[in-house]
Amino acid sequence: MTIAVTGVTGTVGRLAASELAEVGVPFRMLARSPERAPRFPDAEVVACTYADGASVRVALEGVDTVLMVSAAENEQRLREHLSFVDAAADAGVRHIVYTSFFGAAPDATFTLARDHYATEERIKATGIAYTFLRDDLYLDFVEFMVGDDGVIRGPAGHGKAAMVARADVARVAATALRNPEQHRNVTYDLTGPEDLTMAQVAEKLTAHLGRAVSFHDETIEEAYASRKKWNAPQWQVDAWVSTYTAIAAGEFAGPSGDVERVTGRRPLSLDEFLSTRPE
Helix, strand or coil, X not given: CCEXXXXXXXXXXXXXXXXXXXXXXXXXXXXXXXXXXXXXXXXXXXXXXXCCHHHHHHHCXXXXXXXXXXCCCCCCHHHHHHHHXXXXXXXXXXXXXXXXXXXXXXXXXXXXXXXXXXXXXXXXXXXXXXXXXXXXXXXHHHHHHECCCCEEEECCCCCEECXXXXXXXXXXXXXXXXXXXXXXXXXXXXXXCCCEEHHHHHHHHHHHHCCCCEEEECCHHHHHHHCXXXXXXXXXXXHHHHHHHHHHCCCEXXXXXXXXXXXXXXXXXXXXXXXXXXX
């Protein structure tokens, strides 16, 4: 079996590749910028971009199983995903492990979760076996939700989210890559061990960061107004705001236990993640 890993210049792909390297599994790394890819024994690096079907077909030649890490957020991401999936099918890939999103659905409140659903559907349509890793919000990004004034702002209300660490997602991905038949045509909801409101998140950040952090529950109108200063495109602002409205709607809540079921190890909590982060 030949394994390929995408997204190796990002955190999830790099950590998944590291997991494979640690147990001596050979694999191929696909990267838009090969010079930025990490180096591991028994691993080769091949250049390709999701939107360039020809480069993907060449990069995936002879590959049985591929980790398809979702592309960086951009207006053309879904088009890039569909191009990659089609090229993978043309190349003869037998199994795609795809980092999707928690609650992916055509009518998901979080706008980007709709694109993840569409990507899942395209993968299914090819007939390729799949493992969908529906990641909840990342614990890794929580600290960056805090404004310069120490306030997390968004219309999340009293809604909760079962946020997960990227390292835990990578462990699940590596497990599925090594044993694809055991995870054939399965969807996993990857969460942390607990549901937290944004107010609780602020309390934990206060305890670990050594500075006061609070949560302000904006109205939807306030949320759009407070984000105007970044002059971002409309699709991006919609995504930012709908992250919080999806929390309010309860669409990110519900610890699943799938991380532990797949890997045999309990996922990190926010307290544990913040305790182990580099200073």
